[in-house]
Amino acid sequence: MKILIAADGSPYTKRALAYLAAHEEWLGTHHAYTVIHVAAAIPHRAAAFLAREQVKSFYEDDAEVVFKPIRAFFAMHGIKAKFVLRIGDAGMNIAKHGERGRFDLILMGSHGHGAAVALVMGSVATRVLSQCSTPVLLIR
Numbered sequence: 001m002k003i004l005i006a007a008d009g010s011p012y013t014k015r016a017l018a019y020l021a022a023h024e025e026w027l028g029t030h031h032a033y034t035v036i037h038v039a040a041a042i043p044h045r046a047a048a049f050l051a052r053e054q055v056k057s058f059y060e061d062d063a064e065v066v067f068k069p070i071r072a073f074f075a076m077h078g079i080k081a082k083f084v085l086r087i088g089d090a091g092m093n094i095a096k097h098g099e100r101g102r103f104d105l106i107l108m109g110s111h112g113h114g115a116a117v118a119l120v121m122g123s124v125a126t127r128v129l130s131q132c133s134t135p136v137l138l139i140r
Contacts, residue, residue, distance in 0.1 A: 004103040005035045005081075006094045006128070009066035012109025016139040017073050020107070033074065033081040036097050037066045038090040059087060091127020098134040110138040 003026070007013045020027045039062050042055060050058075063085040074081045086093040098106045110125045125138055 001030075001104045002032045002034070002102065004094070004098050004101065004106045004134075005033060005070075006090075006106060006108035006124070007035050007037050007066050007070055008090070008109075008124075009037075009069075010109065012139070013066070013070075014109075016107055016109040017070065019139045021073075021077075026107075027077060027079070029079055031079075033079065034084060034097075034101065034103070035067065035070050035081055036084045036086060036094055037063045038086045038088065038093040039063060040090075041087050059085060089127070090124045092131060094124070095128045095132035095134075098128070098132050103134050106132065106134050106136045108136065108138060110140050 005016065005020075007016075039059050042050075042058065063083075067083050070081070071083070084097065086097065094106065094108070097103075106128060108125060108128065110123075125136070129136055
């Protein structure tokens with residue numbers, strides 16, 4: 001099974017990994033894992049004052065903070081995983097990557113604020129669910 005794990009470095013990402021570790025059917029070398037982190041874009045007016053290398057380094061450093069403990073998690077379990085960084089809207093990028101990569105499952109942590117908050121503030125999980133036909137497992 002191809003599993004896409006959406007990671008933002010929050011406690012909800014840690015809960016999703018703990019869920020994987022606690023369920024043998026989801027964790028193992030018989031699955032292919034890709035971890036995606038979507039960084040918010042630097043406003044174009046701010047980015048205009050930075051060298052391209054500085055912007056690239058900022059995004060890569062941000063992603064590595066998220067990816068480092070996940071790399072350790074998979075290494076501890078003897079599993080190889082791919083790591084993908086995207087820039088922009090998290091929900092849209094996760095959904096697109098899930099569809100284009102023909103993943104069997106998207107696993108992501110969710111804050112679980114509920115429908116009322118999602119209507120006002122939006123929700124990455126809600127966007128992924130609405131823009132993607134890939135099954136999504138939300139961990140709260």
